[in-house]
Amino acid sequence: YIGQQPTPRANRYLVLKFDFSGVPTTSPDALEQIFASEVQRSILRFIGNYTECFREADYRRVEQKLSASDYLAELLTFLSRNCPREKVFLIVDEYDHFTNELVAFYPRDFDHVVSRNGFVRKFYENIKKGTQMGIIDRIFMTGVSPITLDSLTSGFNIADNLTLDLNLHDLMGFREEEVGE
Numbered sequence: 001y002i003g004q005q006p007t008p009r010a011n012r013y014l015v016l017k018f019d020f021s022g023v024p025t026t027s028p029d030a031l032e033q034i035f036a037s038e039v040q041r042s043i044l045r046f047i048g049n050y051t052e053c054f055r056e057a058d059y060r061r062v063e064q065k066l067s068a069s070d071y072l073a074e075l076l077t078f079l080s081r082n083c084p085r086e087k088v089f090l091i092v093d094e095y096d097h098f099t100n101e102l103v104a105f106y107p108r109d110f111d112h113v114v115s116r117n118g119f120v121r122k123f124y125e126n127i128k129k130g131t132q133m134g135i136i137d138r139i140f141m142t143g144v145s146p147i148t149l150d151s152l153t154s155g156f157n158i159a160d161n162l163t164l165d166l167n168l169h170d171l172m173g174f175r176e177e178e179v180g181e
Contacts, residue, residue, distance in 0.1 A: 013089035013138065014050050014079075018042045021094035025101040031109070032067070032119045035098070039068040039123065043075050053083035069122035076130045087137035090127065096143035128158050 019042070023034055043062050047054045058078045062071055079086060099120065102110035113120045130136035139158075162168050 012087065014046070014053070014083075014086050015089050015091065016042065016046045016075075017091040017093065018095075019093040020097050023098040025098050025106065031098065031102075031113065035119060035123075036066065036068040036071065039071050040066070043071050046075070047078075050083075050086075053086060054078055055082065058082070067122070068119060069126045072123060072126040072130070076126065076133060076135055079135050080133060086135075088130070088135055089138040090130075090136050090140070092139070092141040094143055095141045100143075131158055 018039060020035075020038060023031070023038055025031060027034075040062060044059070047059050047062065055078075058074075061074055066074070079088070099110060099113065102113065112118055115121065127136060127139070131139070
């Protein structure tokens with residue numbers, strides 16, 4: 001139906017996807033660097049997909065060692081400078097994969113990564129800034145539980161949790177019969 005009835009915004013977005021399902025928590029000390037590497041890979045892929053919006057120097061800047069939040073801040077700067085009219089649809093798959101494991105096995109590390117100066121919080125604060133700048137227009141995030149987002153508090157208070165919306169259950173989760181099975 002959607003293919004036959006396109007909305008006015010169809011094909012109007014640059015799509016940026018982060019997939020945190022593969023971020024391991026076996027070494028909490030290395031977690032920040034692993035997270036940053038995942039963000040860097042996604043941003044480099046995004047730049048490669050939308051070369052008309054970036055300069056060679058932009059690509060080289062993202063190749064440098066930065067934090068996850070710095071990579072995202074750089075990307076937002078590039079987009080506002082090079083393609084100010086373009087809007088981003090952000091997809092974050094398994095946003096809470098590694099933080100759920102931290103809650104279960106390394107609770108002190110969880111507090112550290114989502115605290116005021118935590119690297120995960122800083123990353124989500126930059127997503128929030130991107131929405132305030134008008135660059136990130138839509139966000140779709142998947143995960144298991146809202147613990148991470150709740151812990152970020154004002155660092156990422158722009159989301160609506162649609163998990164319990166009965167109208168979206170077939171899209172957002174398991175039906176009761178599936179859970180029973």
